[in-house]
Amino acid sequence: MDERVRRHAEILVDHCTDIAAEDDVLIRAPTPAEDLVVALHERIGEVGACPSLSWLNSRAGRAYARAMDADDFRLNEPRLAAMEETDVVIMVTGATNAFETSDVDPGKSAAASRANGPILEERLDTRWVITQHPTPADAQQAEMSTEAWEAFVYDAVNRDWDAQRAFQERMVEILDPAEEVRIVSGDATDVTLSVDGMAAANDYAKENLPGGEVYTSPVPDGVDGEVTFDLPVVRNGREVEGATLRFEDGEVVDHGAEKNGDVLTSVLETDEGARRVGELGIGMNRGIDEFSYNMLFDEKMGDTVHLALGKAIEECVPEGREFNDSAVHVDMLVDMSEDSRIEVDGEVVQRNGTFAFEGSETE
Structure with missing residues (x-):
């Protein structure tokens, strides 16, 4: 594994969220971020905390949003319950297609945000962090090569x-x-x-x-x-x-x-x-x-x-x-x-x- 990924995970666990053995940790990440997810589990294991993992899929999210009526969005109760039992939330972004949801009605996105507002409220009461795992799709959006984008991300993350x-x-x-x-x-x-x-x-x-x-x-x-x-x-x-x-x-x-x-x-x-x-x-x-x-x-x-x-x-x-x-x-x-x-x-x-x-x- 790229040592920059391991260093990324260490900063997330040790600096950003200060995870301890008694913490329950929720990791929300897209599948292209598998290397970072693995490194996070390794570091969380070294600390002795308890991780859980929620994989994100933008294609599935797009399909659901396009099929839904804007008036039918409602609070995701299982997600809220999970958040209520969580001490630390690590949210990872990283796209396979940076524009996957570009043909979703923005009104539906707003409706989903309103419906799931309590989840955001609950998450803000945890120790939380948002970060980026570099992917080729995000490199394209940034108009950089994959290698240049990786260097850009890790240079921004691994600082004093x-x-x-x-x-x-x-x-x-x-x-x-x-x-x-x-x-x-x-x-x-x-x-x-x-x-x-x-x-x-x-x-x-x-x-x-x-x-x-x-x-x-x-x-x-x-x-x-x-x-x-x-x-x-x-x-x-x-x-x-x-x-x-x-x-x-x-x-x-x-x-x-x-x-x-x-x-x-x-x-x-x-x-x-x-x-x-x-x-x-x-x-x-x-x-x-x-x-x-x-x-x-x-x-x-x-x-x-x-x-x-x-x-x-x-x-x-x-x-x-x-x-x-x-x-x-x-x-x-x-x-x-x-x-x-x-x-x-x-x-x-x-x-x-x-x-x-x-x-x-x-x-």
């Missing part, structure tokens, strides 16, 4: 996460006490987000592997302005390009897209919370320097920010504050590498992708 944490903590110290953030990019994006009283968090590969962002949840009614997401997002196998959103008092009041606008509309129509921003994230992983059409990596890329429509992040919303709830959490990216800036309480903290503090304690 203590050093990354220290770098990102500089941004946490700025964002955590802040009242307002303004994002400006070219002529198309100028949006302000109230973060008054909300907590900032440091993603150093505890719930996402790779990690590499600082994030918070805006005040639900505190977002105003316009955003053009000039990097595409792939949602359920369909690529949305040139998405634009206009916010008033926190809510999307107008939207559009250059390609697959119906996918964006279906997200917004999922529920009331899907029309508000649940997360503001600032990418800070300098080891990810190439757009890959894979949000797990792209949202961590230096020179980007992302806004997520939908569910807020519990650790960022103090008790007693309004929490934006939704069955979806959909990240969308803004390129901040040129003619762009991030302002925090009126002070520029990043310009054209470079942080004001970068160079002092960042290497």
Whole structure:
């Protein structure tokens, strides 16, 4: 077995989820990720914990969704029961066909998300992590060779996460006490987000592997302005390009897209919370320097920010504050590498992708 796969499994078990002998661990993975699944079982066995495995099949999922009526989706009770008995969840992605679900009605995807919302709620109460196993299909989507994609994935995953944490903590110290953030990019994006009283968090590969962002949840009614997401997002196998959103008092009041606008509309129509921003994230992983059409990596890329429509992040919303709830959490990216800036309480903290503090304690 490729030693990079074993190292990937070690990071997932030892760093990301800190698995101990008493833990029950659920692994959800597609069949192309068999090598990583085997390595995970090996490492979990060395720790003495108890694993269970749920294989995922995108062709089966597509067949089911296309056959179902949107009104017939209901909560998967066995999956919920399994999640309730789980201490740790490791979710692995890796496609045989990155666009397998591209001909599924996006309205059905939204319906399925609504029906299975309680499973998401239960999973968020576990120790969980999402990661990527490199496959040729994902390499094609990233427009890379298989070998180059593997190197890209493992270089992003196998990092000094203590050093990354220290770098990102500089941004946490700025964002955590802040009242307002303004994002400006070219002529198309100028949006302000109230973060008054909300907590900032440091993603150093505890719930996402790779990690590499600082994030918070805006005040639900505190977002105003316009955003053009000039990097595409792939949602359920369909690529949305040139998405634009206009916010008033926190809510999307107008939207559009250059390609697959119906996918964006279906997200917004999922529920009331899907029309508000649940997360503001600032990418800070300098080891990810190439757009890959894979949000797990792209949202961590230096020179980007992302806004997520939908569910807020519990650790960022103090008790007693309004929490934006939704069955979806959909990240969308803004390129901040040129003619762009991030302002925090009126002070520029990043310009054209470079942080004001970068160079002092960042290497």
